[in-house]
Amino acid sequence: MEMVSPSNRLELLFDDILYVGHAKKEHLLMCAVFEKIVGHSDAVLQIGELLLEAFQSEDARYDFVERLCQSLPEANLQAVEDDLKRLSPEELHRFALTGESDLPVMTLPVPNLMFTRDLAAVVHDRIIMSHAATSARTRESIIIHVVLHHHPRFEDVQDNIIKLPKGVTFEGGDLLVASPETVLIGHSERTSFGAIMAIAHELFEHTPVEHVLAVDLPKIRAMMHLDTVFTFASPDECVVFPPVIENDSFGYCVHLTASGTEGKFVTDMRLSFRSALEELLEREITFVKCGGGERLQQEREQWTDGANVFTVGPGAIIGYERNRRTFEGLRDRGYRVVKAESFLSYFEDSDYTPGAEKLAIQLAGTELSRGRGGPRCMTLPIARTTS
Numbered sequence: 001m002e003m004v005s006p007s008n009r010l011e012l013l014f015d016d017i018l019y020v021g022h023a024k025k026e027h028l029l030m031c032a033v034f035e036k037i038v039g040h041s042d043a044v045l046q047i048g049e050l051l052l053e054a055f056q057s058e059d060a061r062y063d064f065v066e067r068l069c070q071s072l073p074e075a076n077l078q079a080v081e082d083d084l085k086r087l088s089p090e091e092l093h094r095f096a097l098t099g100e101s102d103l104p105v106m107t108l109p110v111p112n113l114m115f116t117r118d119l120a121a122v123v124h125d126r127i128i129m130s131h132a133a134t135s136a137r138t139r140e141s142i143i144i145h146v147v148l149h150h151h152p153r154f155e156d157v158q159d160n161i162i163k164l165p166k167g168v169t170f171e172g173g174d175l176l177v178a179s180p181e182t183v184l185i186g187h188s189e190r191t192s193f194g195a196i197m198a199i200a201h202e203l204f205e206h207t208p209v210e211h212v213l214a215v216d217l218p219k220i221r222a223m224m225h226l227d228t229v230f231t232f233a234s235p236d237e238c239v240v241f242p243p244v245i246e247n248d249s250f251g252y253c254v255h256l257t258a259s260g261t262e263g264k265f266v267t268d269m270r271l272s273f274r275s276a277l278e279e280l281l282e283r284e285i286t287f288v289k290c291g292g293g294e295r296l297q298q299e300r301e302q303w304t305d306g307a308n309v310f311t312v313g314p315g316a317i318i319g320y321e322r323n324r325r326t327f328e329g330l331r332d333r334g335y336r337v338v339k340a341e342s343f344l345s346y347f348e349d350s351d352y353t354p355g356a357e358k359l360a361i362q363l364a365g366t367e368l369s370r371g372r373g374g375p376r377c378m379t380l381p382i383a384r385t386t387s
């Protein structure tokens with residue numbers, strides 16, 4: 001992230017230059033909250049460390065270099081393909097993250113790797129790998145490929161990895177698992193309709209998923225993924241950006257179900273996302289408004305990821321503190337609002353019991369929030385259990 005500059009920031013999908021030291025502290029604090037809630041120190045894995053561990057295998061390094069050379073032909077990396085393959089695990093790791101090495105070639109860094117959510121999506125026992133929509137994030141799709149295929153931790157899931165066909169684009173922030181049978185996918189700036197159909201096909205074939213709701217989003221940067229305007233706080237509460245999520249109109253929400261005939265779906269055009277969701281989940285859903293009742297504040301808080309909360313455990317969600325009105329809405333729903341630091345000091349000498357009360361944890365995140373991604377974007381749950 002230290003390599004994002006005023007001249008390359010747009011290409012690297014950053015609106016601003018972050019104070020990296022503070023951003024790191026904020027990230028560490030967020031991970032400490034996750035570990036406390038999950039209750040063991042192995043709860044949080046760091047993608048950079050997983051990559052370095054995977055690179056201990058020569059096959060992994062070769063695979064990475066070959067995919068990199070193929071995926072970005074304009075970077076002319078083929079000229080140094082053999083040299084890249086000869087780099088040590090540590091040197092190749094440095095090159096993979098920063099684009100720098102001692103070789104006479106340079107490429108862009110991958111500062112968006114912190115938004116691990118977009119690298120893949122896990123639904124039941126399947127892992128759908130991303131097909132990044134932008135060249136700034138293409139290398140991240142290769143990184144997750146290498147980690148999943150070569151890290152010993154993922155040895156047993158090889159047959160469960162879903163690879164999407166060429167030509168479609170998909171980023172994990174567009175996929176939300178609403179229930180064991182229902183998956184929501186944003187048709188966004190980053191995820192193509194072809195990807196939604198391919199994912200629906202795979203999920204209908206290999207998992208208990210029976211319904212995919214495709215949600216049409218404005219194709220704009222501020223709402224690049226579905227999780228920038230809609231996230232679950234609990235099974236019956238969501239944080240939503242009302243101007244987009246309550247915009248009922250023709251073609252906005254398409255319900256896909258399997259038809260029983262290979263390659264065919266039954267489609268059903270839904271005018272209201274809320275009613276489609278409530279019908280599929282068979283319960284009423286409360287929409288907590290990101291930014292409260294006023295349009296101006298809704299826009300301000302959506303911009304700083306007020307609608308991008310992450311549910312760490314039953315009843316415990318985390319979001320950026322600056323989204324004050326969003327937290328007020330959660331308080332009105334019975335959440336106790338607490339700062340991340342206070343949460344950790346309160347439970348310093350005791351275990352946290354998930355579900356004992358509804359907690360909305362505030363992460364200061366003044367630097368992280370300038371990267372255009374919230375706590376959900378910065379996580380990638382790799383296993384799911386239903387309760």
Ligand SMILES: NC(=O)NCCC[C@H](N)C(=O)O
Nearest residue numbers: 013115173225371372373377
């Ligand atoms: N799921 C998300 O919404 N991720 C945030 C990604 C932010 C990153 N700067 C990007 O533009 O891709």
